[in-house]
Amino acid sequence: TADPDLPDYANQLAAPGAAHWLGTDDAGRDLLARTIAGARTSLQAVLVVFALTTTLGLLVGGAAGYLGGIVDAVISRVIDVMLGLPSQIIALAIVGALGVGADNLILAIVAAGWAYPARIARSATLGSHTRLDVIAARMAGIGPARVLRTHILPGALATVVVAATATVGETVLVLAGLSFLGLGAQPPTAELGQMLADSQGSLVSSPWLLIGPTVIIALTVTAAMLLSDALRDVLDPQPTEVRARTAPPVAVRAPATVTDAVALRVTDLAVTYSDGARAVRGVSLTLRSGQCLAVVGESGCGKTTLARAVLRLLPPAATITGHVQVDDQDILNLDAPAMRRARGRAIGYVAQDPYAACDPLHPVRHHVTEAWLAHRRRPDRSTVTGRVADLGVQHARERLAERPHRWSGGMLQRATIAAATVHQPALTVADEPTSALDADLSDDVLITLRQASQAVLLISHDLRLVARHSDHIAVMYAGRIVETGTTGDILDNPRHPYTRALLAATPPVEGPPARSLPGAPPSLAHHIDPGCAFAPRCVEARSICHDREPVLVGGVACFNGDQR
Numbered sequence: 059t060a061d062p063d064l065p066d067y068a069n070q071l072a073a074p075g076a077a078h079w080l081g082t083d084d085a086g087r088d089l090l091a092r093t094i095a096g097a098r099t100s101l102q103a104v105l106v107v108f109a110l111t112t113t114l115g116l117l118v119g120g121a122a123g124y125l126g127g128i129v130d131a132v133i134s135r136v137i138d139v140m141l142g143l144p145s146q147i148i149a150l151a152i153v154g155a156l157g158v159g160a161d162n163l164i165l166a167i168v169a170a171g172w173a174y175p176a177r178i179a180r181s182a183t184l185g186s187h188t189r190l191d192v193i194a195a196r197m198a199g200i201g202p203a204r205v206l207r208t209h210i211l212p213g214a215l216a217t218v219v220v221a222a223t224a225t226v227g228e229t230v231l232v233l234a235g236l237s238f239l240g241l242g243a244q245p246p247t248a249e250l251g252q253m254l255a256d257s258q259g260s261l262v263s264s265p266w267l268l269i270g271p272t273v274i275i276a277l278t279v280t281a282a283m284l285l286s287d288a289l290r291d292v293l294d295p296q297p298t299e300v301r302a303r304t305a306p307p308v309a310v311r312a313p314a315t316v317t318d319a320v321a322l323r324v325t326d327l328a329v330t331y332s333d334g335a336r337a338v339r340g341v342s343l344t345l346r347s348g349q350c351l352a353v354v355g356e357s358g359c360g361k362t363t364l365a366r367a368v369l370r371l372l373p374p375a376a377t378i379t380g381h382v383q384v385d386d387q388d389i390l391n392l393d394a395p396a397m398r399r400a401r402g403r404a405i406g407y408v409a410q411d412p413y414a415a416c417d418p419l420h421p422v423r424h425h426v427t428e429a430w431l432a433h434r435r436r437p438d439r440s441t442v443t444g445r446v447a448d449l450g451v452q453h454a455r456e457r458l459a460e461r462p463h464r465w466s467g468g469m470l471q472r473a474t475i476a477a478a479t480v481h482q483p484a485l486t487v488a489d490e491p492t493s494a495l496d497a498d499l500s501d502d503v504l505i506t507l508r509q510a511s512q513a514v515l516l517i518s519h520d521l522r523l524v525a526r527h528s529d530h531i532a533v534m535y536a537g538r539i540v541e542t543g544t545t546g547d548i549l550d551n552p553r554h555p556y557t558r559a560l561l562a563a564t565p566p567v568e569g570p571p572a573r574s575l576p577g578a579p580p581s582l583a584h585h586i587d588p589g590c591a592f593a594p595r596c597v598e599a600r601s602i603c604h605d606r607e608p609v610l611v612g613g614v615a616c617f618n619g620d621q622r
């Protein structure tokens with residue numbers, strides 16, 4: 059093969075023929091050899107630009123989308139400015155400052171081109187801090203850098219790569235254009251744009267000078283477009299497998315031993331959101347180790363807000379007063395590193411929807427293993443498998459290698475329970491852990507939850523389910539606990555009219571049909587009238603009920619109960 063840089067002045071501007079398939083240039087160099095060498099130089103440069111712009115864009119845009127706030131505002135303005143200017147002009151200015159040369163040209167194009175993938179990465183990660191799998195990871199005690207690296211960026215990667223591939227054609231043209239102006243690789247190195255520039259003087263008499271570089275540029279641009287389409291298909295797979303529905307029965311084990319140790323003590327907790335909604339208004343409760351306390355009530359009564367206050371998962375703008383003590387730790391006053399240490403070790407969190415709680419890009423083993431890694435412990439494979447198998451997942455080793463969409467809901471929730479409890483936290487908070495699952499799986503999941511946990515704070519609206527799995531019940535209405543007691547007492551002898559109405563509204567297995575509860579709880583975002591918040595819906599309300607708010611005495615907050 060001919061040397062692409064070797065001049066042969068006896069053979070200047072030879073037409074294509076048997077000796078030189080694409081002819082020669084004005085220095086007699088073989089154009090086929092120069093085209094191949096030029097294509098290699100240009101494609102290498104394009105690949106480097108692609109890798110650098112995608113990585114930079116993913117990191118910068120991902121940080122903006124995930125962190126939000128001031129970081130997002132600043133990065134977004136810079137991206138806006140960058141995208142408002144033609145990339146050639148930016149690259150031209152930068153290469154002007156750095157000096158001509160192949161490496162400087164690559165740097166200039168990267169500096170001009172990172173903004174587009176960054177914008178895509180920002181869009182793909184915006185609001186990701188509210189995603190359930192991200193919350194579950196944070197609740198396991200995983201730090202922000204690892205959350206970004208393992209949960210946020212991999213999810214955005216496919217989108218960013220597909221979008222960035224679509225710009226490869228443009229990169230090829232920009233690179234060729236700037237090399238054409240003499241800003242890139244310097245002679246005698248063969249480069250496509252520079253070959254086009256060299257051909258200018260002899261174009262009319264020797265048109266074959268154009269063939270090699272133009273064909274390669276056209277092919278590269280077309281290939282980049284086809285590659286972008288193909289990548290979109292490959293990187294955006296649709297789950298095809300139908301989930302197995304049946305769950306094998308769980309071996310019921312004795313729940314954790316009841317001790318006097320306090321797993322959770324909430325004292326006079328109040329939460330007001332930034333819009334003024336007083337979602338929790340003076341709640342106190344105690345949960346002992348080995349027990350399950352269920353918090354029940356209609357939608358909007360403040361159950362989730364209570365759970366999120368215990369998890370320190372409320373928006374920063376929310377005002378929180380009172381105390382939350384978990385296993386001797388003053389949760390509301392821990393600094394950020396101490397809170398991260400407490401997550402997963404003092405408090406475990408089981409989310410409502412196991413599919414949302416697990417990252418769809420990773421096999422389920424990753425989700426469970428991460429719970430150990432969050433606290434710098436690397437479990438061997440058999441430990442992870444054993445933990446999940448212990449909680450009733452059959453063929454755990456093979457199943458853990460599969461992604462979440464291949465798991466049934468009940469089985470996957472067992473895996474998330476395994477992850478939430480690997481460090482045997484004093485308290486497991488479970489917010490409606492069965493409401494996203496088929497009703498027939500709920501019992502198995504709650505048995506597993508109790509089997510795996512020391513103490514459980516269970517948020518639920520399903521009184522019938524709660525009756526079978528909790529030791530104590532706290533009934534919430536309009537941000538307050540209106541009745542609390544052992545499950546037996548609450549079910550057999552409900553003293554608050556709201557508890558009675560809730561029980562009457564719960565569909566029984568057999569017997570008279572449920573009576574729905576008329577009206578709706580008051581909006582906590584508005585002014586709450588003086589008096590008992592339930593009075594407007596209460597058939598037993600008296601005049602005092604409309605004037606004064608009853609306090610919780612002897613387990614019930616009602617003027618028709620023990621307090622007069």
Ligand SMILES: Nc1ncnc2c1ncn2[C@@H]1O[C@H](COP(=O)(O)OP(=O)(O)OP(=O)(O)O)[C@@H](O)[C@H]1O
Pocket residue numbers: 331332333335336337355356357358359360361362363364373519581582583
């Ligand atoms: N992020 C928020 N910002 C403002 N108000 C909120 C926010 N989250 C909840 N609220 C309000 O706080 C009140 C209590 O909501 P919360 O979700 O705690 O109740 P819930 O009993 O758990 O209901 P659900 O079962 O529907 O989740 C409601 O009035 C709700 O509109």
